[in-house]
């Protein structure tokens with residue numbers, strides 16, 4: 369282990385409040401026509417005064433509490449000064465000197481062990497607008513165009529300590545964060561819509577030579593997969609430089625999807641470049657202990673708590689519990705199923721394998737499957753009316769059409785054949801047709817029984833009860 373990778377994340381979360389951070393324009397602007405959700409405040413007109421959105425502060429406090437942060441009763445907004453065409457004010461309102469919350473942590477599960485990732489700070493800020501450059505594929509723009517709709521949309525920025533030691537851990541952390549956002553119902557967490565944006569700082573330490581590389585900032589990783597891919601690429605690039613006895617530039621690089629590499633964007637800004645100073649138009653944010661405690665009390669059961677309860681109450685393995693609780697809808701679906709089946713492990717198996725696979729494949733479609741489907745399927749298997757194999761075969765149809773499994777079995781004639789007499793008749797015929805194989809069995813090569821099992825299954829289109837087929841064949845062969 370010559371190299372040690374050090375990664376810290378800066379994550380921006382778009383809050384799903386009704387209105388923007390400092391004005392009454394709608395905050396959900398994703399599908400709105402350009403420049404239709406704007407006002408003098410969010411476009412920075414002279415004399416317009418921002419007012420803090422209380423819902424935004426509540427959402428951010430909830431997230432801070434879910435991430436085990438210390439919520440500051442006193443925080444304040446500051447101006448981060450820089451010029452860019454999508455920032456009409458010439459500064460962004462953020463929290464620099466006194467953030468809303470500090471010193472939290474999030475535990476992530478890495479290959480069965482728990483890793484604690486510390487959170488340095490969590491603060492509020494506003495989003496900037498959007499630029500569409502000349503030749504943009506959607507707008508066919510002949511000039512650069514600016515859409516101010518996103519100006520002033522509320523964001524929470526979460527900064528971790530550099531506690532992550534692999535690209536995979538960075539991905540797991542971000543996925544877990546999204547799960548929490550969705551449980552809290554404070555953000556869609558959709559990376560492809562920009563509601564969750566992840567930037568990373570990465571450096572590599574050469575443990576043998578006791579030197580550390582410069583820190584590189586990686587941006588534009590707009591999916592969980594790309595977080596891992598981009599950081600893997602960057603990790604490798606830095607290691608190769610260290611092996612050559614060189615160092616990498618301290619800079620900001622972006623993930624380029626077309627070349628699957630990172631490319632240099634600009635030298636990294638220093639914080640002093642932004643000339644932060646207190647926002648004079650907004651009074652400090654003072655939140656009382658009572659308000660914080662009321663919000664703490666309103667938190668739903670979060671993924672980790674739910675996972676513990678699933679292990680304790682249902683006797684599920686930790687792995688099952690974490691898969692099922694990663695998504696609140698799945699967790700609820702599971703609990704309703706178990707009410708009906710009273711069989712937690714079997715229910716979990718069907719949901720974790722067949723159902724999640726189907727859901728992945730038909731992501732965008734409306735789900736027709738209900739807990740009753742899973743319950744009836746398990747009942748049919750338990751009663752020996754269908755085999756596990758048949759159950760797996762009809763699962764996709766049940767999932768896609770919403771037909772009850774009993775009906776599919778009936779329509780397709782897939783009912784399990786458990787009648788010993790019928791199976792014996794079929795088996796006898798097969799034995800008669802293959803006398804030499806029967807001889808092989810009787811002279812000690814008992815494993816040829818699988819040949820006969822296969823033949824019976826073929827003749828019964830897989831509906832014969834395998835347990836009975838084996839018993840019948842053994843009895844016939846050993847007499």
Ligand SMILES: [Zn+2]
Nearest residue numbers: 391393407410
């Ligand atoms: Zn506005």
